[in-house]
Amino acid sequence: MTRVPFTASCSTSIHKCCLVNTINIGTTSLAAFPNSLALPFVPHTKATSVRRISVVAMSDLSKSTVLVTGAGGRTGQIVYKKLKERSDQFNARGLVRTQESKEKINGDDSVYIGDIRNTETLASPIQGIDALIILTSGVPKMKPGFDPAKGGRPEFYFEDGANPEQVDWIGQKNQIDAAKAAGVKQIVVVGSMGGTNLDHPLNSLGNGNILVWKRKAEQYLADSGIPYTIIRAGGLQDKEGGIRELLVGKDDELLQTETRTIARADVAEVCLQALKFEEAKFKAFDLASKPEGTGEPTKDFKALFSQITTTF
Template sequence: MADFKPSRVLVTGAGGRTGQIVYKKLKEKTDQYDTRGLVRREESKEKIGGADDVFVGDVRDVESIIPAIQGIDSLIILTSAVPKMKPGFDLTKGGKPEFYFEDGLYPEQVDWIGQKNQIDAAKAAGVKHIVLVGSMGGTNLNHPLNSLGNGNILVWKRKAEQYLADSGVPYTIIRAGGLQDKEGGIRELLVGKDDELLNTETKTVTRDDVAEVSIQALQFEEVKFKAFDLASKPERVGTPTKDFKALFSQITTRF
């Protein structure tokens, strides 16, 4: 095995809350992966260590991301538009906070055009597998997330997912439930389809578990050309998931 070369993986959105976890986990597996990150700003690059393998580019400008994508084997897409709360909201007075997206950073531009650009560049570069992390809720046009900042974020995410599924590139689409900033690796993970899990008590998942599933997806043929919803049972209910091949074998849906 002297000629074994680590698989070259690019994590886009590596400065985001889930992206940082994926990038860090991959960097710890130097025997398996040669990892790169893509961030939008120099400050984000510094935030995750400022290594030479972190590229700065804007997914809305396809030319700016080509250097990061050249020569990679796999791509994990974790870019997403981020709604911001309008200033002046007073929690003590009740009511609902209002949200907005910064100009040019609406879901249409980031989650649709930005992801389409990544898929196109990856396909042109001969990338062998694209893992796309999205959100549950895309089957419901009236989902509350769509109303945030009038962004229709799930609509645009779904459009990008469909584009990837139609691209011909081997893909894995992970539609995560509500994201929690809690310890990962200690819950039983659940896979589903068509937002069925949203009708259950188990519709959340930790960012750490999403990150782990994204990385595990690189290793198993069972999860190529598949799309699935991801959530978990509460802590101490069920058995923590360790056998990802078995988890992925439950998935039957291509989209």
């Protein structure tokens, strides 16, 4: 019987470019061969049949598979869209809560419906990804009956089962645990500035202490051992991105300046750029921007991340 040559071992670097399917020869299943190598010669006999040979393009294997959770949110939609637009670099996945949200972002099979509070619904979308971008957050709702004409301040509440402890703490913890179990290589989290101040107005909304729970989840991520990037964004604006100079800071120092806002599109861009540079890993920072027309629009993200010295 003619033997089929086969290399018994494969280095870590080669594993990344191996074919993901197997070649079934008769009753023998061989691990797939590196794309750069020729397939072994298989003699054709009555006793031997090649059932399936699947070839995966090298370009697909070199791309990162990235899941963005909260893909139906205002910032999450932008991140998901950017991932899809850069299909030469990323295989995009999204996670939303409802079919309605999936349709809103024109989601195909790459968009999953799930609940971050339910660990069972996280297994499928997280399996096989390289990076996770967390954009889930508790959302306060205004109590009905508020009339601005009468003065006073509106009151807010969180829906049952969707308060910050459940969403921003337990929900993020579930995602981090699932990602760690799946061997995810990097997690990017978008949070908010203001977490150093327990009396920050955001904490009073619906008595949710939302910044407290966000910081608790961020600390859990920092302690997890997974390479991470924690982006604490300033006030989010629905404006065009890529036209302002971005600013990074620490410990809410930017809140004491006039530059404490940022376009959602710029936050989304920083999320993607963080996946490309080692300088962004094991970093936590505040993010804002100069007003449009002042300074130079940020283009060198490696230099931006290199400015950051804080790990939490």
